[in-house]
Amino acid sequence: MTGDRPISEDDLHAFLDGVLEESRRDAVRRYLDTHPEAQERFAAYREHGEALRNALAPVSDQPLPAELNLKALVERRRKTLAGRRQMAAAAAILCIGGLSGWMGREAVSPPARGIQALGREAVDNYVVYASDTRRPVELASDQRATLTRWVSDRLDTPVQPPDLEGAGYRFLGGRLVTTPNGPAALFIYEGAAAERLAVMMRPMEIEKNRSMSEQSYGALDGVTWSRDGLGFSVVAPRASTDLLPVAEDVRRQTPFS
């Protein structure tokens, strides 16, 4: 029965990669014999694959440099942490420079203020801060109480980092960030494969109670809503997770007061 299915492009790739099920292989061979275009195309693909493997083989054949020695790495990790923090501080200052330049552009026209704008602001802050591998947060998770007090004071409304452990996201920390609509709290989380997720909150002057809406910007997805005058936006790279359950999880933990 399986042998009767028409040959698909997927079958041809699976055949090339040596993962096509046994029972289909003869059918694919027959297909290639009678379709010179496909045969030629896949012969070229095979050749390109080999060329790539050959071109990159020297990298994996090289002896590992000392910094990639796993045992030494475990030892060294503690010692280098302090030095890295300094470098990261310099990088953070550069980031702030870049962001204020971008903000200058907005200043010529009055900023959009609603939910849509909030989603956009969250994405911009994600790009600058959440993708920083060295120092994504100003106050780390061990200073949760200080962070909570700080951002609540500055936003003039009680906010706190939601607990997303249940959704598989560990709280990294957070910071106060700037938007065209004033300060916002940005909380950053990390999933099991180092993928970052950000939750941003800021007071809303308009659209104070809006249900969840999904947005996508480039490779990032967002879910944005507001409740009792506080706006929320959850942002993560596309398809790294289903964002709606995470957003629901955040909403269940509000209001904070």
Added chain:
Amino acid sequence: MTDMGQLIEPVIPGLRRYANALVRDPAEADDLVQDCLERAVTRWGQRRGDGDTRSWLYAILHNLAVNRWRSLRRRGVMAAIETVDPAFLSVAPAQEHGLARADVLRALDQLPDEYRAVILLVTVEGLSYAETARILGVPLGTVMSRLSRGRARLASAMAEDTPVRCHLRRIK
């Protein structure tokens, strides 16, 4: 540590190869792998099942690389093939081979990141389609369509490259 070492260490050469192919700068690539290993060590308890170690490591590396690209692109920094240490492009510097190898990597560089990642994971790293889907966090069907389009685009990039080389030879 022994368990962890036994599971992680065999994967490191492959991680370096993937990182080099993605970022095309040996120092930057080793930085990424180092970051990846540090994370793996600190979050060892959080991975899902032993059989998954390899794809888990590739997933960490891939996510770190994506983060890095995003910040590099914003600063407008791009690694040109000319800046790549020739040692990374060929073993024996036989002229013809050297050229062919640089060509296929240059052609690969012209592809969007999503296509490059799938081609490298499947073709070079030998990961299954399902593992590749997990690493990239996309459905299996997306892996298949990216593989198909990626291979087609790589082929046309290679085809465009060839006449240029012949042309140059004729002038010489």
